[in-house]
Amino acid sequence: MLTILTIAMFIVPGLFSTVIHDYLRHGETGSKKKVILFVAYMCIINAISFSLSYLRGVKGFRFSDMTLSYRLKYISLGMVLGFVVPFIVCLLTEDVITIGGFIRYGKKTCRDLCKYMAYAIWSAKASLGAEVASSFLNWLWWLIEPFCMMLIYTVIFGYVFKAKEDFFPIFIFTGITMWGFFSRSINGSVDTVRNGKDIITKVYMPKYILLLSKMFVNGFKMLVSFGVIAIMMIVFRVPLSINIIFAPIILLVFFIFTFGIGSIMMHYGVYVNDLGYITGIVLQMLMYLSGVFYSISKRFPEPFGEIVESFNPVALFMSSMRDAILYGQMPPMGLIGIWALISLILAALGIFTVYSNENSYVKVI
Structure with a gap:
């Protein structure tokens, strides 16, 4: 097992980088060049990873002395670098991927956001209104559903499994609120283009605007739930700290990250009919690895929780x-800053993918 993990430490990030590089080149990279890129990325990423390890006090590189946690941290860092480094390499080596091109796409994105944002907001308002139009309790369902889930999981994890986190009901409610936004947005992104067929076949708009509209709906529900959290904090007499000012920053990065993942899933959802089922299974697995109901750092043995x-x-x-x-x-x-950078790259990659392929969406659906 350790031997396989050791091999994966050095090889997997390089393979991942090669896939990302080929993705940026629209699959036009030849087999010979892929081999060269794989070797180059493997050397670059391992050099960076080893240098960071050296700066953190790891002076040697003996396989027999490597702990399992070190191997896992090394491969995790390699995967993060494997995602970021290809963008830099493409800017330096590929003629079709330039800083000018990024600037051009950036300006186009800004123009389209300014032009179509009003529609995204109007569509979100219409969806929210239609969602509760025939409901007796109206918008109260946006509070009742997460609140009931909070009560259920508080009993299950707080009393049955003896969870020890402070302010446990608010702890659970925060997790359910954020996970609900993420899972609904990602699940909904897969069928966004297909469900918007009546619109996109008649008028042009960037297809990621449809995703933004759905995320505004889910984001509004999340903010309503955070209003309930604020009331619960008063009831439970949670002491406030100056660190609460970081909450909006965290939510902003969380929104951008979700949009980046959602825009990529939206693209592949056009071509893969079964992607929704796969996404549901993956999200179910991810839920238990995200600390919705418990603290990951406390439930996993050290240092795996970290x-x-x-x-x-x-x-x-x-x-x-x-x-x-x-x-x-x-x-x-x-x-948070590192993941903010990765989130922006994911969002840029998703928008780039949509712009490059949106003309073919109508033909497929």
Whole structure:
């Protein structure tokens, strides 16, 4: 097992980088060039990873002395680098991927956001209104559903499994609120283009505007739930801290990350009919690795909890939000900053993918 993990430490990030590089080149990279890129990325990423390890005090590189936690941290760092480095390499080596091209796409995105944002907001308002139009309790369902789930999981995890987190009902409600936004947005993104067929076949608009509209709906529900959390904090007499000012920053990065993942899933949802089923299964697995009902750092043996919490962004955002609003602790803003950069890259990659392929969506659906 350790031998396989050791081999994966050095090879997997390089393979991942090669896939990302080929993705940016629209699959036009030849087999010979892929081999060259794989070797180059493997050398670059391992050199960076080893240098960071050396700066953190790891002076040698003996396989027999490597702990399992070190191997896991090394491969996790390699995967993060494997996602970021290809963008830099493409800017330096590929003629069709230039800084000018990024600027051009950036300007086009800004123009389209300004032009179509009013529609996204109007569509979100219409969806929210239609959702509760025939309901007796109206918008109260947006509060009742997460509140009832909070009560259920508080009983199950608080009393049956003896969870020890402070302010446990608010702890659970925060996790359910953030996870609900993420899971609904990602699940909904897969069928966004197909469900918007009546619109996109008649008028042009960037297809990610449809995703933004759905995320505004889910985001509004999340903010309503955070209003309930504020009331619960008063009831439970949660001491406030200056660190609560980081909460909006965490939510903003969380929104951008969700949009980045959702825009990529939206693209592949056009071509893969079964992607919705696969997404549901993956999200179900991810829910239990994100600390919705418990603290990852406390439930996993050291140092695996720290690794999962650092390299699973959803778990990191949840934990950071709880630190900021419940426990008066400074969130790990360094890690948040790294994931903010990755989130922006994901969003740029998703928008780039949509712009490059949106003309073919109508033909497929």
